[in-house]
Every structure is written in C-alpha cells, then in structure tokens.
Amino acid sequence: MTNLVPIFQQCILCGHCTTADIALCAQCALELPYPECACKRCGVELGPIPPVHGYCGRCLSEPPSFDHCIAAFRYEFPVRELIAGFKFHAGFAEGRTLARLLAERATQAFETIGKPQRLLPIPLHASRLRERGFNQSIELARVIGQHCGITVDTSYCRRSRATPTQKGLSAEERATNLRNAFTLHGECVGGTLRHVAIVDDVVTTMTTVDTLARVLRHAGVTRIDVLCLARVS
C-alpha cells in the first residue's frame, strides 16, 4: 500500500514544520549565504567588482593543484554555526541538510565540468576519528554520492601519519605539517582514475585539499575538483 501521509520534519533553523525532503523550510533555505561571484578555480569570493577573467590574484600567480573548488555557501551565519553543530556535536540533521544542498550545487557544476568517477573524502587520522567518532567529510560525501550517483571511496586516500591540528599555524607551517601526510592505496594506483572530487567540510587556506590534490595529480589523476560546504574568503 502506498504511504500517502506526508513526512513532516522540523526546519533546523526556525523549527517550523516542513514537508520538504530536507530539514530546512523554503524561507530559511532562501536566506542562506550563497556565494555570489567566486574565483573560477579556488572558489574564493571575488568581491564587489570581480575581474573579467574570473580568477583571484593568487590563482593567477600560483594556481593550486586542483582544477575547481565548488562551495555551496559563504562561511557566515548561520552556515558556520550549522557546520559547528554537525562537526562538534554530531548534528547529523545539519550535516545531511547542508550536504544535500551542496549536492544540488555540484549537480549544476557537473553539467559543465563533467561528473567525477569517485568522491574522495578528506581522510581523518585514526586518533582524530576516535576523538570525534565520525569523519565529517565521509558523512557529507555519502549524501552527495547518493544524490549524484557517484561512488564514495574511503580507502584510496589515507593519512599516513598523525598531523597535529592545523589551527593557528601559518601557511608555511601548515604545508610542512601536511607534507607526506597522505598516501594512496589499492586498485586506483596506476592511472585508472582520471577525474575525482575531493570532499571537505570547510576549505580555509586550501593547504589540506591542495596537498591531497598534488598527491593525486602525481598518481596520474588528470582532473581534480573540490566539493566543500563553505569556502572561507
């Protein structure tokens, strides 16, 4: 028998009941901080008068190892608070809802750049995983993978050693910290993967995603995109 009873859920922002298939009402979804004009490569916001070529100064002089960073939101209220709830208080309703909106944004982008063969969540080292209980990037990637029909690969990229927290470090210290932090394992080594998308929750200085992208590029991956909930400008 068909279940005709609508499934109601509470909006994660205003608490009102919604029949949408995500836990966000239409009004709150409309008011989220979406990026307006972002760099075609790294996804950073270009400001009120964007250059006609569409790239930020840093990407023109020193482009990252990945091709394109797709961010669903600006790192602002209330997205910043929803991400913190997801990561630090196991707010899976927040995580799933934001991931679903990122999946919709990614679907649009894939029409132009093509669909990646695999989603590669940024791996957490075992000690960080024990502390948090879950890897936020894997949780996001699962929602995106299901929505977009892309396999999530959680075993190809691994942390090769524990890296101390990146918080409060300079760009140079971050790079040193991450050097040799990622290794690739298994069947994909050898050039069968041409196009992948790295999944991360928040991209700040790009050091983490850029380091992994460099490792993937070295292994023969020709197109590397990045999917993140928010890009810090």
Ligand SMILES: [Zn+2]
């Ligand atoms: Zn709402």
Ligand SMILES: [Zn+2]
């Ligand atoms: Zn850029």
